[in-house]
Amino acid sequence: MNKETAKNVVVYIGQRVSLTAIALVVLSFMTFTLGQLVPGDAAVVAAGPNAGNERIAELRVEMGLDLPIHKQYAIYLSKLSRGDLGKSWFTHQPIWEDIKARLPASAELVFLAMLLNVLISVPLGVLAATRFDSKTDGAIRLIVMAGAGIPIFWLGLILQHYVAGEAGWFPIAGRVSFEFRDFSGSTGFLLIDSAAQGEWRIFWDALNHLFLPAITLATLFIAVVTRTTRSTVLRTLQEDYVTLARSKGISEYQVVVRHALRNALIPTITIFGMQVGWMLSTTILVEEIFSRPGIGKYAVKAITQSDIHGVVGVVLVMGVIFLITNLIVDIVHLFLNPRHRESVQGK
Amino acid sequence: MQSSNILEVESLSVRFGESRAKAVDGISFGLTKGETLGIAGESGSGKTASILSILGLHQRATVEGSAQFEGQELIGADNKLLNKIRGKRIGLVLQDPFAALDPVKTVGHQISEGLRASGWSKKRAMNHAIHLLEEVGVPSASQRVNAYPHQFSGGMRQRVVIAMALAQDPDILIADEPTTALDVRIQKQVLDLMKQQCESRGMSLVIITHDLGVISNYTDRIVIMYAGKIVEESSRLKLFDQPLHPYTQGLLDCLPTLGHSENEYLKTIGGQPPIPGKLPSGCRYHPRCAFTEPACTNGNNPPLVPVKWGRSACIQLEKFLKESQ
Missing domain, CATH: 3.40.50.300 (P-loop containing nucleotide triphosphate hydrolases)
Structure with a gap:
């Protein structure tokens, strides 16, 4: 990368960051509107069933509900910028604290599911493409079809019942065994904290608890990426540069990995980026089934209790994570695609 | 050789x-x-x-x-x-x-x-x-x-x-x-x-x-292919002086030459080359050939016949050779 390109890359990243910031404002507007649209008077709910009209009016002023809508939004934004997502109407806890305590459990789940996704879907897609129209290809297509068609909640219940319950290979539910329930560390990530403290039994225990939920969460996403990898690799294998790479007398493995797959990865990375966000929202199903104390389970609870601030908080946090992963993907693209690096010039 | x-x-x-x-x-x-x-x-x-x-x-x-x-x-x-x-x-x-x-x-x-x-x-x-x-x-x-x-x-x-x-x-x-x-x-x-x-x-x-x-x-040497077959092989100099196959002649006629009058259209070979699987009987070139005779349209595809400086797959080869002498 020469100096000129390096400068362009910095400018480009700056642009992406500011675009992400704009998207965040739009997101906040949407979550704010969501809070406004929900029927019911926040002050009535907050005051409780026995409060009198006076108390409700008092609370309305206290909560800023008597102000014009744009002022309410301004207050909302300034609170957001300080990390204040409001208080739960039910627990009266700051929502950010609730989410912060639950986010690591979900992040661990999404991370492991994503890891399985990358490690399984890409090799499977490449295998299907290089064995195009063979029995292997047919078998992979069948598995993919099944994987994409299985409802996540059903798969989770089946795995929980048979693999964890009947066979007893994995724990049925929860994040960690009862005996380790008091373990805590500085990051909140069980895997990181236990590894950092050398508590390998806890690490192993937490990993075991993660396994089935991660499989459940990953299956649909693996199916999708296997399919897209197969078709993009099939396409790149037809390219002249792959034929010419073969004509150099290098091994077929090198031809496929260095040229066909390397080029096919560019669109695949984009899909991976979006999947992080989708997976996060799918934790709502998986964490409920496996009783994992993450933000998905928290969202379910907030929804059933009509805790609008809780729901809005989860939506906002998931949205932020989605935007940030896509920002990272944009930057990764600069390293994967030299043409892209060049074309950011002069914009 | x-x-x-x-x-x-x-x-x-x-x-x-x-x-x-x-x-x-x-x-x-x-x-x-x-x-x-x-x-x-x-x-x-x-x-x-x-x-x-x-x-x-x-x-x-x-x-x-x-x-x-x-x-x-x-x-x-x-x-x-x-x-x-x-x-x-x-x-x-x-x-x-x-x-x-x-x-x-x-x-x-x-x-x-x-x-x-x-x-x-x-x-x-x-x-x-x-x-x-x-x-x-x-x-x-x-x-x-x-x-x-x-x-x-x-x-x-x-x-x-x-x-x-x-x-x-x-x-x-x-x-x-x-x-x-x-x-x-x-x-x-x-x-x-x-x-x-x-x-x-x-x-x-x-x-x-x-x-x-x-x-x-x-x-040094040129091989002419038509519809999956070699129809002529010749040395470069001979090919342009004395093409051994009507298809080669047709290709040469398509080339623009110096002194080409501006009122004159470039020649083309009429029709399309056949699709594999739908090949005509006899010589594969006969539907587009200017010299087609009944013998060209029947039987198998004519084989390549050696001449002094090359090979040709035209059954009228001898006639053409005589004419050109």
């Missing part, structure tokens, strides 16, 4: 797709060391299919017949053997320089890749890549070696592709329509470069083209 051939192709057939129709139908030709051979014909006549199958680069084709490189059979050979021939003994240049280079790898990486696979150190292979880029006329090669394909013009890319094909010092360079995608001015430069490289390396050259004008100055 037979024994001195470095490449000997014998009854080579290539089938594609569901219909299993033959895109190449039993062609035979030889190539001697240091010789330049042109293979010409319209699109779909089987030129590209035949050379790609010789190197085993046609992924979904069924190939029959024989192609021997220095006595080694290539058809049906496994990748292990073919990889000893590919790049090292036979180099390949393809038609479209915009598609021929991997967009995400530097040109240096792509030129040196074959060398590194055969055990060269990265540094040595890269230095050789710089040397090759200089040789094919890429300016400031030591910097350009780290550039990506999109940073080169079409002509320069084709030079990079040629450098890539020359990297392992092959005995044969096969160029499939190497100039079709290039400007006329660049076409000559690229052809000159290949010719000059072949002469200095004692390398044989096969140029595949649909443009007889392109190869007229660069080849």
